[in-house]
Amino acid sequence: MEVRAAVDEGLWAECLSALEVREESAGIVLAGTAEEDGRLTLCLNRIIWVPDNAYDLRSPRELRIRSEGWMPALAEAAAGDWQPIFFHTHPGMAPLPSWHDRRVEEELAPVFEARVGRPFASMILGEEQRAPVFTGTFSGTPWTRLRILGQRLRILAAVGVDIGEIPPVETFERQMRAFGCEGQALLRRLRIGVVGAGGTGSAVFEQLVRLGVGEIVLMDDDVVSETNLTRIHGSTMADVGEPKVDVLVRSAKAIGLGTEVEAHPAKVTDRSAFEALRGCDVVFGCTDDNAGRAVLARLAYHYCLMVIDVGVKIGGRDGRVTDVDARATVMAPGMPCLLCRGRIDPNRLREEQLPAEERDELAEEGYAQGLADPDPAVVTYTTMIGSFAVDEMLQRIFGFGQEPSSEILVRPARREIRRLGGAPLPGHFCDVAGLVGKADREPPLGLGW
Numbered sequence: 226m227e228v229r230a231a232v233d234e235g236l237w238a239e240c241l242s243a244l245e246v247r248e249e250s251a252g253i254v255l256a257g258t259a260e261e262d263g264r265l266t267l268c269l270n271r272i273i274w275v276p277d278n279a280y281d282l283r284s285p286r287e288l289r290i291r292s293e294g295w296m297p298a299l300a301e302a303a304a305g306d307w308q309p310i311f312f313h314t315h316p317g318m319a320p321l322p323s324w325h326d327r328r329v330e331e332e333l334a335p336v337f338e339a340r341v342g343r344p345f346a347s348m349i350l351g352e353e354q355r356a357p358v359f360t361g362t363f364s365g366t367p368w369t370r371l372r373i374l375g376q377r378l379r380i381l382a383a384v385g386v387d388i389g390e391i392p393p394v395e396t397f398e399r400q401m402r403a404f405g406c407e408g409q410a411l412l413r414r415l416r417i418g419v420v421g422a423g424g425t426g427s428a429v430f431e432q433l434v435r436l437g438v439g440e441i442v443l444m445d446d447d448v449v450s451e452t453n454l455t456r457i458h459g460s461t462m463a464d465v466g467e468p469k470v471d472v473l474v475r476s477a478k479a480i481g482l483g484t485e486v487e488a489h490p491a492k493v494t495d496r497s498a499f500e501a502l503r504g505c506d507v508v509f510g511c512t513d514d515n516a517g518r519a520v521l522a523r524l525a526y527h528y529c530l531m532v533i534d535v536g537v538k539i540g541g542r543d544g545r546v547t548d549v550d551a552r553a554t555v556m557a558p559g560m561p562c563l564l565c566r567g568r569i570d571p572n573r574l575r576e577e578q579l580p581a582e583e584r585d586e587l588a589e590e591g592y593a594q595g596l597a598d599p600d601p602a603v604v605t606y607t608t609m610i611g612s613f614a615v616d617e618m619l620q621r622i623f624g625f626g627q628e629p630s631s632e633i634l635v636r637p638a639r640r641e642i643r644r645l646g647g648a649p650l651p652g653h654f655c656d657v658a659g660l661v662g663k664a665d666r667e668p669p670l671g672l673g674w
Contacts, residue, residue, distance in 0.1 A: 234375025257664025320351030421511030424456030424607030
């Protein structure tokens with residue numbers, strides 16, 4: 226099993242601050258766990274530091290901690306069903322476990338497992354605050370990498386872990402001039418979800434494939450029709466009636482850049498489909514239903530990953546365009562969700578979750594909106610906002626451009642681009658620190674399925 230970890234930038238900064246202390250520091254990190262297809266992601270929630278008075282010995286090279294330094298944290302882990310991780314620092318040194326570290330872990334492991342009923346996990350953070358490195362283990366299996374999420378999206382490989390093959394220079398040579406060899410290798414290591422394979426989703430998908438992304442989880446339950454053929458990249462008239470995901474999988478194979486595509490002909494509101502997204506680093510929301518967006522909104526916080534939701538609306542009258550509103554909204558811990566921004570209509574969300582017959586009856590009686598006529602759609606604008614969304618991911622990974630905002634509004638008819646910030650609404654689920662990294666719990670995301 227491959228073991229990864231994910232942390233929001235606030236908790237990461239708190240852990241890094243311990244490297245400023247000359248002596249080693251220790252604490253218990255509480256994490257949620259997400260396990261699927263031979264991959265385990267530890268989603269870090271918070272750290273409970275060992276109190277200063279609980280150290281019997283604290284030096285730059287060694288720690289001895291009395292049981293009262295970590296037992297209360299184990300009790301909290303057990304009460305909240307969290308995975309405890311024994312964390313300590315090696316300031317100014319490599320985070321490789323010493324003989325003393327291994328002996329301490331051997332002594333702690335059975336106690337941790339007995340108290341919490343979970344495997345023993347540990348993490349060591351070393352070197353300096355400006356250039357930190359780490360190692361970690363889970364039930365004896367080394368961690369491979371750490372995803373740090375916030376205004377930036379950073380992927381740190383664990384010390385001693387092979388970062389993988391550098392893609393062929395001749396294929397990506399022009400791109401490597403922009404991102405470097407290591408940047409191209411990083412793109413190859415990403416696992417990215419694309420929910421929706423229509424106009425915006427197919428534009429996002431094709432760009433990810435051509436960028437050289439390693440793995441894509443693709444999700445859509447619809448088929449190609451004559452009315453959406455004009456917007457789906459990679460489709461032809463011969464594909465009418467075929468599942469959209471099958472068409473895009475075939476397109477990726479034809480491009481031939483080695484991207485592995487895991488296709489799900491289903492909605493994200495189906496539990497089995499949603500579960501395939503838990504191990505992703507980034508998820509692009511390219512669905513136009515409120516129910517799907519509501520699932521993705523919670524996914525970002527529970528699983529400590531980045532969701533970039535895209536949408537476009539064209540105003541038209543008498544066959545003429547009156548306005549175009551497109552947006553790319555980024556969700557991650559510390560940022561407002563789609564509900565906070567008013568991008569999800571609660572009434573439409575409730576109606577979409579009703580059985581079709583009941584919704585139609587309510588619409589006839591005037592108690593529901595029913596299914597409205599399709600909005601205008603043009604490939605130029607769905608592709609445009611898809612490109613803005615992928616660019617947002619690249620800027621956050623590689624750290625170029627202006628200070629990132631959590632939402633971009635593009636209005637071509639007005640020649641206007643706006644950048645919006647904002648904060649979560651107080652008390653809303655995206656503002657609740659205890660939900661960050663909660664990961665696999667019943668019911669998933671706290672929703673009914």
